[in-house]
Amino acid sequence: MTEPITWTCTGCALLCEDIQVYIKDNRVEKVEHACLKGKARVYGCKHTAMSTVDQEEVDVNNAISQAAEILEKAKNPLLYGWSNSTSEAQVAGIELAQTLGACIDSTSSFCQGITINEIINGNVPSCTLEDVREKADVVVYWGADPMSSHPRHLSKYSYFPRGELRQRGYEEDRTAICIDVTQSRTAKISKGMFFSILPGGDAEFMRALMDGLAGRVPKLSYDFDVKRILELAAVLKKAEFGVIFAGLGLVYSIKEEFDLISEFMNTLNRFSNFFLIPMAGHFNMRGFNHNLHEETGYIHRVGFTKNGPVSSVEYSVVEQLKHGADAVMVVGSDPLASLPLSISRRLKDIPLILVDPCSNLTTRVADVTIPCGVSGIEVGGTAIRLDGKKMDISPLMQVDGLSDEMIVRRIMEEVS
Amino acid sequence: MAFAVALLSRTKQYTECPPLMEEDKYIDSRQKLEIILKPMEGAEETGLIIHEELCSGCGNCVVACPVNVANDPYGSGRGFGPTNEKVIFRVENGKVKAANVKECRRFGKDRILCRACIDPCPTEAIEFV
Numbered sequence: 338m339t340e341p342i343t344w345t346c347t348g349c350a351l352l353c354e355d356i357q358v359y360i361k362d363n364r365v366e367k368v369e370h371a372c373l374k375g376k377a378r379v380y381g382c383k384h385t386a387m388s389t390v391d392q393e394e395v396d397v398n399n400a401i402s403q404a405a406e407i408l409e410k411a412k413n414p415l416l417y418g419w420s421n422s423t424s425e426a427q428v429a430g431i432e433l434a435q436t437l438g439a440c441i442d443s444t445s446s447f448c449q450g451i452t453i454n455e456i457i458n459g460n461v462p463s464c465t466l467e468d469v470r471e472k473a474d475v476v477v478y479w480g481a482d483p484m485s486s487h488p489r490h491l492s493k494y495s496y497f498p499r500g501e502l503r504q505r506g507y508e509e510d511r512t513a514i515c516i517d518v519t520q521s522r523t524a525k526i527s528k529g530m531f532f533s534i535l536p537g538g539d540a541e542f543m544r545a546l547m548d549g550l551a552g553r554v555p556k557l558s559y560d561f562d563v564k565r566i567l568e569l570a571a572v573l574k575k576a577e578f579g580v581i582f583a584g585l586g587l588v589y590s591i592k593e594e595f596d597l598i599s600e601f602m603n604t605l606n607r608f609s610n611f612f613l614i615p616m617a618g619h620f621n622m623r624g625f626n627h628n629l630h631e632e633t634g635y636i637h638r639v640g641f642t643k644n645g646p647v648s649s650v651e652y653s654v655v656e657q658l659k660h661g662a663d664a665v666m667v668v669g670s671d672p673l674a675s676l677p678l679s680i681s682r683r684l685k686d687i688p689l690i691l692v693d694p695c696s697n698l699t700t701r702v703a704d705v706t707i708p709c710g711v712s713g714i715e716v717g718g719t720a721i722r723l724d725g726k727k728m729d730i731s732p733l734m735q736v737d738g739l740s741d742e743m744i745v746r747r748i749m750e751e752v753s
Numbered sequence: 754m755a756f757a758v759a760l761l762s763r764t765k766q767y768t769e770c771p772p773l774m775e776e777d778k779y780i781d782s783r784q785k786l787e788i789i790l791k792p793m794e795g796a797e798e799t800g801l802i803i804h805e806e807l808c809s810g811c812g813n814c815v816v817a818c819p820v821n822v823a824n825d826p827y828g829s830g831r832g833f834g835p836t837n838e839k840v841i842f843r844v845e846n847g848k849v850k851a852a853n854v855k856e857c858r859r860f861g862k863d864r865i866l867c868r869a870c871i872d873p874c875p876t877e878a879i880e881f882v
């Protein structure tokens with residue numbers, strides 16, 4: 338048997354760093370410790386992307402030149418995607434946006450961007466996953482189902498492992514709580530501590546819980562056993578080290594009144610000791626927010642204007658796709674599959690460049706496609722885990738193709 | 754009776770009972786037993802069955818099993834992949850695999866009704882028959 342390589346999995350933003358991969362003749366023979374999702378990541382794309390212009394196969398250099406021409410001609414180009422790229426590629430993308438005077442946004446725009454912003458700006462306390470493993474005694478999965486989205490979350494960090502202060506295992510030392518609209522896989526594990534709320538009812542439940550924490554009688558517009566909210570408030574108050582894992586369900590539900598999250602965390606921390614960790618999905622979604630913040634002071638939705646970088650809803654992918662952008666470069670994302678058709682429809686009408694290792698739905702309508710190596714498999718670099726920790730990503734195997742960073746830099750050379 | 758006990762503890766197979774297999778008057782009983790014992794096919798000596806098709810490789814059972822924790826406290830016990838061969842559960846190619854099943858707390862003289870791998874499984878992929 339060949340010697341295994343220790344690998345950091347880029348299957349999700351948990352970035353598990355203990356995976357053992359056995360490789361022979363540049364082919365994966367066996368993967369140990371990765372979940373099914375991570376194993377699928379190791380084996381790469383089902384269908385690899387081709388280098389094309391107008392859906393005809395061309396040499397990759399021609400595709401890059403064509404992409405540069407489209408971006409240079411555009412008055413208002415949008416560079417979008419980035420959550421499946423290394424930080425190095427993201428930084429190159431930000432430089433390209435600056436050079437072009439373009440808008441840049443990532444998938445976090447309609448996802449965890451808002452929670453990450455609160456943490457980066459110091460409005461909400463956060464901690465590392467190692468802190469969770471060593472110290473956490475109460476974990477709350479709110480609008481999150483890590484058992485489906487980040488399969489090793491509970492086993493590696495948040496519930497099952499023995500930690501420095503949690504030596505007796507999950508049954509005695511940790512309490513898992515799930516607040517969600519459906520009885521998810523995670524809810525199943527949280528057993529008696531599953532709180533079923535109405536769709537869109539997160540803000541109302543949060544306010545009721547704040548009442549419970551402050552010793553007032555919680556009020557809800559629908560039939561919910563108030564005693565259970567008071568019990569929940571009591572468990573949260575008793576926590577020595579509590580963590581709220583904020584999922585997409587929560588973020589989508591309360592995005593109109595986002596100050597509520599910091600208000601809730603402040604109220605909770607008047608009585609207890611709680612931290613918040615966003616459940617970022619793609620392996621380097623959080624990296625984009627950090628890298629853009631470092632360059633511009635904003636985490637997403639940035640337009641590089643004559644007066645410098647500006648962030649506003651106007652520069653978000655959603656607004657830019659509805660009207661605004663007159664050319665789009667997508668890196669490592671499949672907007673036709675992931676965005677509502679009402680928003681992504683315009684992609685068919687404006688010049689579209691796709692940089693991706695795999696062929697996907699968006700490939701079929703792209704004017705230019707440029708294949709790149711899969712980050713974490715054929716391309717190395719760094720990434721930021723969902724809790725904000727910087728991680729090294731080493732490639733598993735050597736390939737001849739270009740990385741997304743190299744492609745972005747080649748385009749930059751041609752436009753500047 | 755002794756044969757029935759041996760059958761349930763899987764030290765004997767129903768096919769080892771000559772009258773049941775050979776005599777026509779037991780055909781009905783044989784067919785009923787086949788149905789009853791069907792779920793035990795593929796079971797380990799301890800009665801452990803893993804429904805691989807349901808397993809997502811989450812590793813909850815790997816970290817929760819007390820034998821894994823006792824035999825690999827700084828690997829499985831701390832949430833990492835197992836660091837030695839003495840464990841019962843490990844995840845390979847995205848699916849859980851079982852070994853050293855005789856170490857299972859449900860087995861042997863001081864057996865207990867452990868459920869530490871069954872309850873944490875989100876997909877009901879682990880069963881004991």
Ligand code: SF4
Binds near residue numbers: 347350353370373375
């Ligand atoms: S939980 Fe995420 S990072 Fe860990 S092995 Fe699974 S897909 Fe990879």
Ligand code: SF4
Binds near residue numbers: 871
């Ligand atoms: S029953 Fe208990 S000891 Fe046996 S395999 Fe499951 S968790 Fe381990």
Ligand code: SF4
Binds near residue numbers: 813849878
């Ligand atoms: S707990 Fe269930 S799904 Fe998770 S690895 Fe074990 S058998 Fe598979």
